[in-house]
Amino acid sequence: MQAVQRFFRQSLLSYRALFGWLDPKVYILVMVLSPLSQLLFFSVLVNYVYSGEGLVGYIGANALILCVLNSVFGIMSIITSDRYMGTFQHVMASPVNKAGLFLSRSIAHVLNGLFTSIIGFIFGMMIFQISIAPDAILLLVGVWMVSIFSACGLGLIIGCFCLWTPSMNLIGNILASSLLLLSGANYPQSIMPVWLVHFADFIPLTRGVELTKQILNEGNYSNVFALLGEEFVLGVCFFIISFLFIKYAEYLSRVRGTMDLD
Amino acid sequence: MMRALFQTIRVHMGISMARPMFQFIIWASPLFLATIAIFIYSSASPERIFHYVILGSGFMALWSSIVFSSASDINRERFYGTLEIIFVSPIPFAVILIGKIIGNTIWGFLSMVLSFVYLVFIFRVDITIPNPFTFLLAIIFVLFSLTVFSFFLSLAFTLSRQAEALMNFIEYPIYLVCGFMFPVAILPIWVQPISYLLPPTWAIELLRQVSTENSNNVALHSSVLGLLAVTLVYIVLGIICYRAVEKKARIYGKLGVY
Amino acid sequence: MSTINNNIINVSQVKRTYKTEVGIIKKKKKEVDALKGLSFSVNKGEIFGLLGPNGAGKTTMIKILTTMLTPSSGEVSVLGLNPVTDAKKLRPHINFILGGERNLYWRLSAYDNLAYFSDLYKIPRSEQHGRIQDLLELVGLQDVAHQRVETFSKGMKQRLQIARGLVNNPEILFLDEPSIGLDPVSARKLREIIRQLNDNGTTILLTTHYMFEADELCDRIAFIDKGELIEVDSPQNIKQKTNNVSVVEFSVIGIEATKIQEFTHHPDIHHVQFEQQEFLTKVKLHTTDPQGAVPIIYENMKGAIIQDLSITKPSLEDVYVQLIGGKVS
Ligand SMILES: Nc1ncnc2c1ncn2[C@@H]1O[C@H](COP(=O)(O)OP(=O)(O)OP(=O)(O)O)[C@@H](O)[C@H]1O
Numbered sequence: 001m002q003a004v005q006r007f008f009r010q011s012l013l014s015y016r017a018l019f020g021w022l023d024p025k026v027y028i029l030v031m032v033l034s035p036l037s038q039l040l041f042f043s044v045l046v047n048y049v050y051s052g053e054g055l056v057g058y059i060g061a062n063a064l065i066l067c068v069l070n071s072v073f074g075i076m077s078i079i080t081s082d083r084y085m086g087t088f089q090h091v092m093a094s095p096v097n098k099a100g101l102f103l104s105r106s107i108a109h110v111l112n113g114l115f116t117s118i119i120g121f122i123f124g125m126m127i128f129q130i131s132i133a134p135d136a137i138l139l140l141v142g143v144w145m146v147s148i149f150s151a152c153g154l155g156l157i158i159g160c161f162c163l164w165t166p167s168m169n170l171i172g173n174i175l176a177s178s179l180l181l182l183s184g185a186n187y188p189q190s191i192m193p194v195w196l197v198h199f200a201d202f203i204p205l206t207r208g209v210e211l212t213k214q215i216l217n218e219g220n221y222s223n224v225f226a227l228l229g230e231e232f233v234l235g236v237c238f239f240i241i242s243f244l245f246i247k248y249a250e251y252l253s254r255v256r257g258t259m260d261l262d
Numbered sequence: 263m264m265r266a267l268f269q270t271i272r273v274h275m276g277i278s279m280a281r282p283m284f285q286f287i288i289w290a291s292p293l294f295l296a297t298i299a300i301f302i303y304s305s306a307s308p309e310r311i312f313h314y315v316i317l318g319s320g321f322m323a324l325w326s327s328i329v330f331s332s333a334s335d336i337n338r339e340r341f342y343g344t345l346e347i348i349f350v351s352p353i354p355f356a357v358i359l360i361g362k363i364i365g366n367t368i369w370g371f372l373s374m375v376l377s378f379v380y381l382v383f384i385f386r387v388d389i390t391i392p393n394p395f396t397f398l399l400a401i402i403f404v405l406f407s408l409t410v411f412s413f414f415l416s417l418a419f420t421l422s423r424q425a426e427a428l429m430n431f432i433e434y435p436i437y438l439v440c441g442f443m444f445p446v447a448i449l450p451i452w453v454q455p456i457s458y459l460l461p462p463t464w465a466i467e468l469l470r471q472v473s474t475e476n477s478n479n480v481a482l483h484s485s486v487l488g489l490l491a492v493t494l495v496y497i498v499l500g501i502i503c504y505r506a507v508e509k510k511a512r513i514y515g516k517l518g519v520y
Numbered sequence: 521m522s523t524i525n526n527n528i529i530n531v532s533q534v535k536r537t538y539k540t541e542v543g544i545i546k547k548k549k550k551e552v553d554a555l556k557g558l559s560f561s562v563n564k565g566e567i568f569g570l571l572g573p574n575g576a577g578k579t580t581m582i583k584i585l586t587t588m589l590t591p592s593s594g595e596v597s598v599l600g601l602n603p604v605t606d607a608k609k610l611r612p613h614i615n616f617i618l619g620g621e622r623n624l625y626w627r628l629s630a631y632d633n634l635a636y637f638s639d640l641y642k643i644p645r646s647e648q649h650g651r652i653q654d655l656l657e658l659v660g661l662q663d664v665a666h667q668r669v670e671t672f673s674k675g676m677k678q679r680l681q682i683a684r685g686l687v688n689n690p691e692i693l694f695l696d697e698p699s700i701g702l703d704p705v706s707a708r709k710l711r712e713i714i715r716q717l718n719d720n721g722t723t724i725l726l727t728t729h730y731m732f733e734a735d736e737l738c739d740r741i742a743f744i745d746k747g748e749l750i751e752v753d754s755p756q757n758i759k760q761k762t763n764n765v766s767v768v769e770f771s772v773i774g775i776e777a778t779k780i781q782e783f784t785h786h787p788d789i790h791h792v793q794f795e796q797q798e799f800l801t802k803v804k805l806h807t808t809d810p811q812g813a814v815p816i817i818y819e820n821m822k823g824a825i826i827q828d829l830s831i832t833k834p835s836l837e838d839v840y841v842q843l844i845g846g847k848v849s
């Protein structure tokens with residue numbers, strides 16, 4: 001019980017300590033308004049080009065992708081921000097279990113991403129005056145939760161890269177653009193060249209976006225378990241890889257002395 | 263004076279490119295957006311692809327590098343406390359600012375060309391411009407107009423901190439309101455007047471007109487006149503802002519206050 | 521007195537090389553020997569000072585002792601454990617503080633910072649509250665406990681760092697330049713806290729560039745330079761070692777520094793420092809024969825005005841300067 005409590009306390013405190021967007025004005029601007037404006041742009045565009053066909057699915061997919069991007073940036077801050085503040089070395093030298101720690105730090109960002117995506121989706125539905133089947137809602141939340149978890153896993157890996165390079169913003173933006181491009185949030189995946197589709201299979205959110213479209217547009221729930229399972233496994237793999245990276249960084253710092261964790 | 267201007271352009275182009283984020287804006291971002299746009303418009307006619315994908319993503323590149331970067335350049339100078347130093351240097355601040363903007367414009371233009379080339383070679387989009395010479399003139403006019411707009415915006419952002427916070431969030435709203443990737447006509451009626459107050463709307467409109475085969479002269483002329491009019495308006499606004507900034511710096515001494 | 525068993529830290533023949541690559545295109549491997557076979561030990565309950573010029577290897581040594589870095593060779597034991605292989609076992613019993621304003625979460629309050637690190641050190645929740653209160657009181661931050669750290673002054677941040685370093689009630693506390701950038705009053709307060717901790721039984725290993733601070737605080741001091749041990753002993757003994765040396769200090773107006781250098785080549789005068797101020801030059805020299813040195817000074821500076829001449833025993837700083845040999849001019 002102690003451990004569970006500690007897990008969530010750490011999650012909350014790190015979120016506040018490292019993310020710093022808790023200032024309501026900034027939070028709304030960065031976490032809500034900015035993705036909403038992107039959502040609006042893509043929704044209007046897609047609505048125009050496809051003459052409204054499959055709109056609700058595209059809005060859902062965009063809400064998922066665009067609102068999650070901030071979570072991905074947020075999760076990168078778990079490492080980069082800690083290092084920037086000079087606390088990373090203290091954290092690494094403490095006896096706490098590192099995998100548990102980084103997982104607990106990630107949880108807040110997963111929930112945050114879920115929250116903003118839902119807001120984004122509601123906003124999109126209101127603007128375009130559409131509604132969805134009530135039985136889809138719970139399923140959608142589940143799908144999104146897993147997809148965001150998986151995206152956060154990749155975000156954590158990218159955060160580790162930032163221990164090697166100072167250009168966190170650059171890498172973060174490349175990641176964000178790639179997710180937007182590869183997930184197929186704004187077009188059927190079939191349009192993409194085959195090799196890109198194969199590549200997209202290893203990217204988080206691809207399956208989440210596909211499921212979102214299937215659920216919202218076709219009312220097709222049949223692939224949920226298969227695809228969601230894959231997405232979850234993908235997320236777990238990302239987290240494991242990121243832990244290995246953290247371990248490797250620690251090794252470089254301790255033994256080789258080629259990396260400064262401060 | 264001219265020497266100072268060229269010097270600023272040269273130095274600034276180097277400084278900008280040294281920033282990884284700027285490299286992303288110039289080299290990578292347009293390619294991502296162009297790819298997304300071409301996938302969305304995959305089954306559209308070549309003309310629509312030219313108008314909305316090629317011009318649209320090219321314009322996003324221009325917008326990001328010219329306007330967005332120029333405004334944030336000024337902001338950065340303020341953050342590092344160098345803005346006041348620039349301001350009191352013997353070269354007029356306007357020259358330095360224009361130099362910066364021209365530097366970004368050159369990069370932005372290259373970025374636009376890059377996204378053209380990318381779409382033509384990778385996605386085999388064919389570009390047929392009925393009257394290349396007119397098109398070139400139009401491009402020059404458009405670049406000039408965006409430079410003016412950028413001059414105004416950078417100064418406006420210098421004046422107000424609220425505006426400065428806004429700057430980071432106007433990228434997509436501008437794509438939206440100015441109709442970079444779709445006609446402005448599909449936007450709600452009440453949005454359109456705002457669209458036509460902004461030079462990018464007229465600018466992209468003009469480029470679409472000059473690249474349309476047998477476009478009618480009335481539409482072409484009206485977009486030329488429209489762009490000319492808004493450009494003049496922003497020249498005046500730019501001068502007013504410049505005076506205000508000067509006043510703020512010299513009389514109130516508040517420029518460096520961050 | 522202290523026996524071998526009393527050694528809580530043992531460092532023997534520790535070497536550490538950093539391999540770095542310089543140049544982007546033509547990568548050249550460069551090796552820096554930060555520690556070249558350092559040996560010393562620290563007794564339980566003592567305040568031990570690690571002193572030396574910039575780049576001497578102090579931080580490197582602290583990083584090795586706190587499990588953050590492994591030595592290239594040599595033996596290290598802390599609390600009977602090897603920081604390389606037993607890092608997990610060792611970490612709960614030690615803590616470290618790096619001077620400066622960083623190493624805290626600025627966006628959290630002082631209290632939350634301590635709560636967070638308490639969790640990292642797995643302090644049971646039931647003990648946390650009381651402990652944090654005590655720590656805040658110890659460092660005099662109880663009134664601002666719920667204020668965000670970003671609003672703190674440098675001194676307050678440094679004191680909070682001390683509290684952070686104590687969340688796990690460590691047996692050994694490592695401090696790397698804890699008083700850097702503090703005003704005299706804050707620095708004194710910090711020294712009081714350190715002494716208080718020590719009175720309560722915490723062993724302390726600190727580095728500092730302030731000699732009087734080391735003199736005042738430390739039971740024993742190690743001078744290191746370029747990764748090698750120069751001297752290790754109590755401040756008193758170290759000063760004793762140069763007992764036959766006196767320090768002659770004076771200010772002089774109306775003479776050029778080169779002129780002073782000429783006559784100070786006298787065999788009895790060992791070490792000369794100048795400090796050129798606006799109108800006058802401050803001169804400090806070490807001599808075994810002050811009675812002989814003073815007349816030489818006056819003879820050679822006829823016409824110049826000599827002020828504030830004093831003959832004193834060497835301070836720790838004088839010894840340091842002499843041992844490390846850095847001529848401050
Ligand atoms: N990560 C590193 N990579 C390469 N060389 C390093 C690294 N860290 C330290 N060094 C080198 O090792 C030597 C000792 O450094 P260290 O930081 O231990 O000195 P210090 O005694 O703490 O100095 P200061 O008083 O300036 O803090 C220096 O020459 C330094 O340049």
Ligand SMILES: [Mg+2]
Nearest residue numbers: 578579580696
């Ligand atoms: Mg150091």
